[in-house]
Amino acid sequence: MDKMKYVKSDLCQLGWISCMGCCGKDFKDKHSVAKGIEKNTIEYSRNKENLYFFMNRSKDLRESGICTNLVYDVHRDMIFCPLHPEQNQGKDLRLDHHSCDIMHVCRTAFLFDNWDKEMKNDFIKFLKVKKKKGQLDWYAFSQGMANGSLVDEFEGLKWD
Numbered sequence: 673m674d675k676m677k678y679v680k681s682d683l684c685q686l687g688w689i690s691c692m693g694c695c696g697k698d699f700k701d702k703h704s705v706a707k708g709i710e711k712n713t714i715e716y717s718r719n720k721e722n723l724y725f726f727m728n729r730s731k732d733l734r735e736s737g738i739c740t741n742l743v744y745d746v747h748r749d750m751i752f753c754p755l756h757p758e759q760n761q762g763k764d765l766r767l768d769h770h771s772c773d774i775m776h777v778c779r780t781a782f783l784f785d786n787w788d789k790e791m792k793n794d795f796i797k798f799l800k801v802k803k804k805k806g807q808l809d810w811y812a813f814s815q816g817m818a819n820g821s822l823v824d825e826f827e828g829l830k831w832d
Contacts, residue, residue: 681781683817685758686796689803690750690810692742693818694776699737702811708734709751713743716754727755727765739772751810780816780823798826 684691692709699705711734719726730740741753755765755772766772777785784792799822802808808816816822 681777681785682792683781683784685750685752686799689799689808689813690752691814691817692738692751692810693778693814694773695742695753696733696736696738699815700735704734704736705738705811708736708738708740709742709744712738712740715740716743720754723754723760723765727769741766741769741772778818779820780818783823795823795826798829 696705715729716726719729727741732740734740739753741755742751743754744751752759753766754760755769757764764774766774784795787795799808799813802822803813813822816825
C-alpha cells in the first residue's frame, strides 16, 4: 500500500508571513514558543550538514509545545521546517518522523484551497491589511490559522 502524501496548501507559506500552527500542540505563549524556535535554530545552525542527526536529536516537543524541527531564517524573516519537501528538492524528511503530522490541514487552509481565485485574493488582502496595521505577526497568523479565527473574521466581514 502506498503511503499517503502531503498535499501543500499555498496559505501556509505566503512568502511574507509563515504559519507554524500545526508544528506542535498546546502552545504555551508567544514568548516561550519564540524561545523554543530560537533554541531549534541554534541547534540547526550547528547541524545543517546532517539533517538526519538534527531531526532525530529529540523525540519530544519543546516545553512551549513547538516542534523541535521548526527554525527561523533571519535572512527571509520566516519560520520554516528544514525537513519539509520544499527545503529538500521535493524529498519529505517528515515522513514517519515522530513529531510530524504531515497530513494535518487546518480548517482555514482547507477552506482557502477550495475557494475561487477572487476569494483567495480577498483573503490574502485581508491578511496583508491586518499585518500592515500591526495586528498580524507570525504567532498571531499561526494561531489564527490553526484555531480558525482569521477565516471566521474574514467570512464575517465578507458576508455582513
